[in-house]
Amino acid sequence: MSVPFLDLKAINDSQSAELDAAFRRVLASGWYILGKEVEAFEQQFAAYCGCAHAIGVANGLDAIMLVLRAWGIGPGDEVIVPSNTFIATWLAVSQCGATPIPVEPVEAHYNIDPARIEAAITPRTKAIVAVHLYGQPADMQAIMAIAARHGLKVLEDAAQAHGATCHGRRAGQLGHAAAFSFYPGKNLGALGDGGGITTDDAELAQLLRTYRNYGSQKKYHNLVQGFNSRLDELQAAFLAVKLGALDEGNARRRAIAARYSEQLAGIDGLTLPAVPSWAEPVWHLYVVRHARRDVLAERLAEHGIGTIVHYPIAPHQQQAYAELGHGAGAFPIAEAIHREVLSLPIGPHMSLDQADEVAAAVRAIVPTL
Numbered sequence: 001m002s003v004p005f006l007d008l009k010a011i012n013d014s015q016s017a018e019l020d021a022a023f024r025r026v027l028a029s030g031w032y033i034l035g036k037e038v039e040a041f042e043q044q045f046a047a048y049c050g051c052a053h054a055i056g057v058a059n060g061l062d063a064i065m066l067v068l069r070a071w072g073i074g075p076g077d078e079v080i081v082p083s084n085t086f087i088a089t090w091l092a093v094s095q096c097g098a099t100p101i102p103v104e105p106v107e108a109h110y111n112i113d114p115a116r117i118e119a120a121i122t123p124r125t126k127a128i129v130a131v132h133l134y135g136q137p138a139d140m141q142a143i144m145a146i147a148a149r150h151g152l153k154v155l156e157d158a159a160q161a162h163g164a165t166c167h168g169r170r171a172g173q174l175g176h177a178a179a180f181s182f183y184p185g186k187n188l189g190a191l192g193d194g195g196g197i198t199t200d201d202a203e204l205a206q207l208l209r210t211y212r213n214y215g216s217q218k219k220y221h222n223l224v225q226g227f228n229s230r231l232d233e234l235q236a237a238f239l240a241v242k243l244g245a246l247d248e249g250n251a252r253r254r255a256i257a258a259r260y261s262e263q264l265a266g267i268d269g270l271t272l273p274a275v276p277s278w279a280e281p282v283w284h285l286y287v288v289r290h291a292r293r294d295v296l297a298e299r300l301a302e303h304g305i306g307t308i309v310h311y312p313i314a315p316h317q318q319q320a321y322a323e324l325g326h327g328a329g330a331f332p333i334a335e336a337i338h339r340e341v342l343s344l345p346i347g348p349h350m351s352l353d354q355a356d357e358v359a360a361a362v363r364a365i366v367p368t369l
């Protein structure tokens with residue numbers, strides 16, 4: 001039995017009748033951009049996250065960038081970001097003309113270390129982007145307390161964390177605003193690109209609706225130099241269907257993660273993800289660490305088991321960020337993580353039997369590495 005890393009076709013096939021109906025409805029409506037479907041999904045997603053407002057946008061990168069713009073962040077400003085994250089978190093800051101200031105993670109949790117944030121704050125610092133990496137919430141209570149002391153905005157990058165909770169509260173309502181991606185492979189994924197922002201701030205929500213649509217509230221009347229970053233009616237209709245299966249999908253992810261954590265415990269040289277007592281992750285990824293992870297990945301592939309490295313190169317070591325001048329060794333925790341992590345298959349497409357099979361293969365292979 002082979003176990004693919006992810007099987008989007010199987011996931012979407014499980015709701016194919018409802019997705020078909022959504023497509024037919026939008027086709028027949030004759031209205032394809034910013035209409036009833038986007039409005040309905042925004043309301044459903046805001047309610048799911050426990051927020052007053054949700055704003056559909058074109059993708060997760062835009063969701064982050066638009067919030068930072070709406071907060072007036074631009075050239076000369078600094079934004080604190082995790083040293084250990086997907087590149088989009090940094091790109092959103094750069095796209096505003098601001099500088100991403102990396103802060104190292106808590107090694108066991110992979111997320112930004114609140115204890116290291118204050119040392120990175122300068123008079124130019126305007127905001128902190130806290131990423132809930134791999135579906136595990138960042139320590140938002142500590143981060144919000146630091147932000148309050150320094151008058152900073154906090155944006156959650158919740159692109160991997162739809163439904164995750166921190167002290168019982170859902171991602172999306174933990175910062176001043178939150179950015180989500182609905183890229184097909186995310187826990188809540190469209191059948192194409194999509195993104196969303198949640199917030200309780202009515203003024204911010206209104207400004208974001210303006211920014212996403214050329215800077216206009218009334219057609220051909222432009223208040224600000226905006227963007228074209230809209231969620232399609234079609235994707236919104238699909239997302240409303242997929243939102244109905246999110247909790248069930250996350251529950252399956254949790255069951256698989258529990259299986260892995262139970263069956264892979266105590267293997268020499270293999271580090272499993274640690275979960276803080278106040279966090280309930282949604283396991284976008286189940287990430288293990290091993291000094292010889294490339295060999296582990298190859299050997300698992302020989303067993304027909306798909307794995308991926310999230311991510312092989314830390315943002316500060318990407319050629320794209322050579323201009324910032326952070327050399328090798330500048331952020332050693334992130335660098336070590338990027339050298340050693342490996343994501344095992346996880347998702348609503350997988351059975352618990354498949355999880356057992358993956359665990360058995362890992363148990364057999366690791367001692368031989």
Ligand SMILES: *Cc1c(COP(=O)(O)O)cnc(C)c1O
Pocket residue numbers: 059060061062085086088089131133157159160180181182183193194195
């Ligand atoms: C996927 C992702 C993004 C970007 O989302 P897109 O929809 O692909 O633009 C941003 N941050 C993180 C942590 C992500 O995983």
